[in-house]
Amino acid sequence: GAVVSQHPSWVICKSGTSVKIECRSLDFQATTMFWYRQFPKQSLMLMATSNEGSKATYEQGVEKDKFLINHASLTLSTLTVTSAHPEDSSFYICSARDQREYNEQYFGPGTRLTVT
Amino acid sequence: QKEVEQNSGPLSVPEGAIASLNCTYSDRGSQSFFWYRQYSGKSPELIMSIYSNGDKEDGRFTAQLNKASQYVSLLIRDSQPSDSATYLCAVNILTGGGNKLTFGTGTQLKVEL
Numbered sequence: 001g002a003v004v005s006q007h008p009s010w011v012i013c014k015s016g017t018s019v020k021i022e023c024r025s026l027d028f029q030a031t032t033m034f035w036y037r038q039f040p041k042q043s044l045m046l047m048a049t050s051n052e053g054s055k056a057t058y059e060q061g062v063e064k065d066k067f068l069i070n071h072a073s074l075t076l077s078t079l080t081v082t083s084a085h086p087e088d089s090s091f092y093i094c095s096a097r098d099q100r101e102y103n104e105q106y107f108g109p110g111t112r113l114t115v116t
Numbered sequence: 117q118k119e120v121e122q123n124s125g126p127l128s129v130p131e132g133a134i135a136s137l138n139c140t141y142s143d144r145g146s147q148s149f150f151w152y153r154q155y156s157g158k159s160p161e162l163i164m165s166i167y168s169n170g171d172k173e174d175g176r177f178t179a180q181l182n183k184a185s186q187y188v189s190l191l192i193r194d195s196q197p198s199d200s201a202t203y204l205c206a207v208n209i210l211t212g213g214g215n216k217l218t219f220g221t222g223t224q225l226k227v228e229l
Contacts, residue, residue: 034216043221044160044204093159103148103208105217110159 002028002098006108013084013115020080021111023094029074030096034105035067038091050077084115119143120207122220130228135192137223139205142186148208149181149188154222155201164190195227 003026013019023033033050048069049057056069068080077096081088093110097103121140129135137151148167152160166172166179166188178191188207192199202222209218 044219046216049216091157103215104150104162104165105206106162107152107159
């Protein structure tokens with residue numbers, strides 16, 4: 001299967017600061033990547049779809065000015081949480097679609113964000 | 117009606133038994149179906165994909181798809197304690213924003229010694 005990495009794996013930041021999370025497809029090119037958020041004991045929630053070279057598509061209720069997504073290359077997408085607040089503390093997971101394999105989607109290991 | 121529905125469980129099975137996980141979906145146009153395993157505190161891991169009606173086997177795992185009845189299932193043979201996890205059913209759904217995976221809420225499986 002394809003490999004997706006995320007960095008950092010965990011981060012603690014102060015309220016009001018911004019945090020950038022990187023998602024990389026290591027052994028394939030991904031024109032489409034996805035960003036999810038998961039709160040404890042809850043299901044995955046899709047935040048946005050990131051397309052290489054174009055603007056991200058955000059799900060209803062997700063603030064695009066707060067969660068900035070950049071997909072500048074076929075192997076890298078970034079999510080920046082701007083002016084983070086404690087309620088943004090969550091597990092953020094990216095995934096990448098491998099078009100070589102019937103569009104199967106592979107997840108990164110996730111980034112645990114804690115805002116104090 | 118939710119787009120992808122799963123019983124939240126927990127489903128408890130004894131070690132060595134067959135675990136049967138079920139999922140129904142609402143969009144008749146869906147073509148791709150996936151099962152992910154998620155351990156607590158970790159991200160989901162793709163374990164099976166299925167695209168046509170019938171069974172698909174991979175080791176101890178068998179995925180079953182019935183498009184007419186709009187259900188997909190996962191069988192785990194010879195269940196092991198290490199199989200204890202939440203299993204997520206995902207369906208590729210075409211929307212106005214492109215095609216994307218829609219996940220069920222997951223079924224928690226507990227394999228007991």
